[in-house]
Amino acid sequence: MDAMEVVGAFFRDYEVINPYIPIFLITLMAAALAASILIFALIIRPNNPDPEKNSPYECGMPPLMEAHERFSIRFYLLGILFLLFDVEALFLFPWAVRYDALGLFGFIEMMLFIAILLVGYFYAWRKGALEWA
Amino acid sequence: MDMALEVAVAAIKIFIVVNVVQLVVAYMIYVERKVIAHAQLRLGPMRVGWHGLLQPIADGLKLFLKEDIVPDKADRIVFVLAPVMVLVPALVVYAVLPFSATFYITQINIGLFFVLAISSLGVFGVVMAGWASNSKYSLLGALRSAAQMLSYEIFLGFSVIGPLMLAGSLNLQEIVHAQRDVWFVFYQPVAFIVFFVAALAETNRAPFDLPEAETELVAGFHTEYSGMKFAFFFLAEYASMMVISTIGIVLFFGGWEGPDFIPLPGFVWYCLKLGAFMFVFIWLRATLPRYRYDQLMRVGWKFMFPLVMLNIFLTGFLKYLFL
Numbered sequence: 001m002d003a004m005e006v007v008g009a010f011f012r013d014y015e016v017i018n019p020y021i022p023i024f025l026i027t028l029m030a031a032a033l034a035a036s037i038l039i040f041a042l043i044i045r046p047n048n049p050d051p052e053k054n055s056p057y058e059c060g061m062p063p064l065m066e067a068h069e070r071f072s073i074r075f076y077l078l079g080i081l082f083l084l085f086d087v088e089a090l091f092l093f094p095w096a097v098r099y100d101a102l103g104l105f106g107f108i109e110m111m112l113f114i115a116i117l118l119v120g121y122f123y124a125w126r127k128g129a130l131e132w133a
Numbered sequence: 134m135d136m137a138l139e140v141a142v143a144a145i146k147i148f149i150v151v152n153v154v155q156l157v158v159a160y161m162i163y164v165e166r167k168v169i170a171h172a173q174l175r176l177g178p179m180r181v182g183w184h185g186l187l188q189p190i191a192d193g194l195k196l197f198l199k200e201d202i203v204p205d206k207a208d209r210i211v212f213v214l215a216p217v218m219v220l221v222p223a224l225v226v227y228a229v230l231p232f233s234a235t236f237y238i239t240q241i242n243i244g245l246f247f248v249l250a251i252s253s254l255g256v257f258g259v260v261m262a263g264w265a266s267n268s269k270y271s272l273l274g275a276l277r278s279a280a281q282m283l284s285y286e287i288f289l290g291f292s293v294i295g296p297l298m299l300a301g302s303l304n305l306q307e308i309v310h311a312q313r314d315v316w317f318v319f320y321q322p323v324a325f326i327v328f329f330v331a332a333l334a335e336t337n338r339a340p341f342d343l344p345e346a347e348t349e350l351v352a353g354f355h356t357e358y359s360g361m362k363f364a365f366f367f368l369a370e371y372a373s374m375m376v377i378s379t380i381g382i383v384l385f386f387g388g389w390e391g392p393d394f395i396p397l398p399g400f401v402w403y404c405l406k407l408g409a410f411m412f413v414f415i416w417l418r419a420t421l422p423r424y425r426y427d428q429l430m431r432v433g434w435k436f437m438f439p440l441v442m443l444n445i446f447l448t449g450f451l452k453y454l455f456l
Contacts (some may be wrong), residue, residue: 023239
């Protein structure tokens with residue numbers, strides 16, 4: 001194996017390995033990088049804990065209650081809406097990629113699908129699920 | 134033997150890309166400070182090195198040496214995992230981005246889908262950070278951030294459908310090749326506007342930086358973070374800004390390909406376009422005031438959503454008629 005072969009391998013698609021293997025590698029390397037930075041910082045940084053310093057930030061006042069309290073229902077509502085419309089987007093991706101092959105049939109079919117979802121969208125609008133005031 | 138060679142090549146490429154990304158991020162923070170300073174008729178960092186050029190190194194060193202406070206009431210394991218959970222997906226996405234005709238870590242046939250899927254994992258880290266800190270500001274900031282990122286992820290997903298219909302492929306390299314003659318921004322201006330606004334909201338940038346709103350939420354979900362963990366959030370934010378800009382360049386501005394009459398290498402074109410995108414991001418932060426939360430949601434759900442649906446319909450209709 002000479003140098004040209006290595007340089008050649010650098011600027012072409014992978015021929016032997018699965019193209020997903022580099023993704024696996026980068027996940028490992030990114031996690032290793034994050035871990036090693038944290039460990040290195042752990043070794044060289046000072047550590048002087050203090051009850052005042054370690055209390056949750058509340059503009060200098062002693063913290064009043066637990067922070068895990070109730071919060072607005074709108075966040076749950078938004079979660080449901082997200083689920084609905086993100087699944088819709090999921091269906092649109094393969095359709096968009098194969099649009100030319102599907103032709104008029106695919107176009108009408110998907111417009112029907114979107115129209116049905118738009119009914120749900122306007123229902124949510126009418127019910128006030130999109131108001132944040 | 135060939136297999137070992139290719140794995141080694143992949144590892145080298147990943148090493149280069151991950152390190153260059155970190156370096157570029159460090160200098161982007163410097164450029165941002167400089168640009169905003171000059172927008173406000175200040176000088177910005179000037180002390181460390183010539184015109185403050187060594188400032189990012191000094192900042193990095195400071196963050197390394199800074200005490201890392203874990204609040205007593207915090208959930209320690211989740212608290213430490215959260216910044217990692219934000220940073221790792223932001224870096225993993227670089228695996229499929231095309232930097233030039235021949236330089237990329239890997240190309241897969243669902244490239245764009247992979248980018249959208251992995252980059253949206255960052256929201257888990259944000260929610261983990263906000264919940265684990267056990268601070269009211271963090272929790273509220275994390276909830277705001279999650280709601281904003283989820284909403285705008287939908288519009289981001291819908292806005293890329295138009296260019297996808299034109300390109301007919303999810304492979305980022307093939308999308309670039311499909312724009313050899315005309316950039317898709319000329320065919321899909323509406324999709325680009327929606328994409329850009331959604332990109333700003335996704336990366337929590339001004340004018341949509343409500344999750345971090347310094348003046349009301351004291352930095353939002355990372356209020357309790359300090360030292361290197363805080364730096365991770367910063368790194369991840371800028372790394373995902375670069376990812377989203379690259380996706381914008383690939384989908385709408387011809388990727389690493391430039392006009393034929395200016396013979397520059399593909400990588401130079403990519404860097405120029407990326408620089409332009411980054412400059413607009415910073416420019417907007419220097420110019421626009423912050424949105425109110427209900428305005429943000431209203432613009433998203435009541436204006437952008439119908440707009441992007443209309444765009445999909447028109448693209449499909451016109452493409453059926455003329456192409």
